[in-house]
């Protein structure tokens with residue numbers, strides 16, 4: 122029974138954090154930028170949401186405001202990277218570090234408990250009488266589907282196509298008359314908006330926001346992406362790829378649940394996740410080398 | 426049409442790597458000119474193209490295109506008027522995107538991009554027609570990723586993309602140099618066809634002297650960031666490769682010893 126509950130928890134956690142992974146995907150795979158704003162903007166989403174709930178803002182509106190805060194965080198990284206020409210990784214780190222102080226300022230303390238306030242999950246729970254696990258699952262799924270549909274639409278539009286092309290071949294995109302500073306900044310904004318939305322949903326679900334809640338989020342996002350790619354490949358249609366990331370996020374949570382059941386503690390998880398990502402990113406390279414080597418042997422052997 | 430006045434460019438100024446790539450260069454291009462540009466390695470041919478396209482800022486001087494001073498415009502702003510094909514087939518297209526997506530991007534060169542769908546059914550029909558004339562069978566593979574195409578196919582596609590919306594100026598920087606001779610000829614024939622058909626004002630860098638003589642109505646030779654020879658019309662048509670070599674030696678005071686230059 123314990124394992125079933127743990128799995129159900131993993132499923133809903135995976136879906137809520139899956140939104141964050143979708144955000145990471147936009148920068149990491151579409152824009153080809155390693156954006157480290159993530160750890161800060163995830164907590165910003167949580168912090169803004171917490172302050173909203175404490176002040177009696179409607180929980181849905183709180184989610185929207187958190188998302189907007191994420192847009193702003195992404196915009197700052199975008200400006201640092203494009204206008205100030207700071208390398209993307211450093212620009213992200215600067216925003217992330219700055220956000221730590223800002224998040225503390227937003228909440229006024231490092232941890233805001235929210236158990237006595239209404240949130241989207243408790244509201245639906247009261248409305249339907251379903252168990253909390255089911256409610257998280259339903260809301261998580263609805264939001265995720267909406268986001269995937271919205272992303273699918275947006276990245277098919279004229280401007281969305283140029284964002285995708287920017288990650289592919291910046292030089293060509295400029296030669297075709299697109300300001301790549303704008304496309305990169307837009308991509309960073311959408312990405313961090315989603316990440317903050319994820320942080321806000323997680324905050325409402327767990328009943329508190331913590332200034333440290335985003336630490337390691339980037340690695341969890343990457344883990345979800347690479348797990349999704351290992352299972353579904355990374356050549357599929359856009360909609361499939363987005364879905365595979367959410368599935369990757371769920372599988373990551375299941376792995377975590379299993380590992381925890383086996384007696385590992387949560388502090389060791391970060392190391393485990395880092396190793397997982399490192400391996401998953403290495404495997405394709407090694408496989409490529411192997412392919413090359415066997416091809417070389419085959420062709421060279423023939424010539425003899 | 427295109428006026429380049431006293432344009433200079435020095436890379437890495439004030440360092441040991443200082444390199445004067447363009448030296449107070451002047452060039453006046455008439456509407457409809459098809460100019461071939463030759464010169465040794467490092468003569469500044471690519472730099473000239475990049476300065477016109479706005480890839481790097483110029484140090485001094487002025488560039489007018491179609492009566493407008495574009496010297497300080499960003500690359501993406503100039504793109505509205507300029508179509509380009511690069512030497513590296515990888516540079517002109519987005520490998521992970523479909524052929525038709527690449528064409529749709531090109532079909533919006535210099536136009537505002539908004540929230541309309543990135544490609545319309547009508548465009549797909551037009552692209553189908555346009556691809557057919559390339560004679561490479563690409564019209565049946567419009568949803569294939571460009572990364573699957575050969576270098577020659579990618580160059581032909583890039584050429585089509587650069588001219589899909591008629592550019593005021595077409596810049597071709599050794600766009601056949603990376604191709605095998607047969608493919609190179611095909612892409613070059615296609616270039617000639619498109620340029621003549623649309624009467625495009627074109628600058629084409631080439632390392633093949635025969636091509637430089639036979640194609641276009643004007644030829645310029647560059648050396649150390651300067652134009653050392655400029656010939657057009659009948660005089661150009663009468664040129665022989667040996668004339669060009671002599672000119673080069675005259676102007677530069679050096680033996681022409683550049684294995685990358687092709688005499689054939």
Ligand SMILES: Nc1ncnc2c1ncn2[C@@H]1O[C@H](COP(=O)(O)OP(=O)(O)O)[C@@H](O)[C@H]1O
Pocket residue numbers: 436437444445446464465466467468469470471472473
């Ligand atoms: N981005 C750059 N940075 C530094 N030096 C450059 C750069 N681009 C070109 N150069 C230098 O400028 C000179 C002219 O180069 P280029 O215009 O590419 O010559 P060409 O195309 O005629 O072979 C060369 O000496 C080259 O090394």
Ligand SMILES: [Mg+2]
Pocket residue numbers: 470471472599
């Ligand atoms: Mg060159």
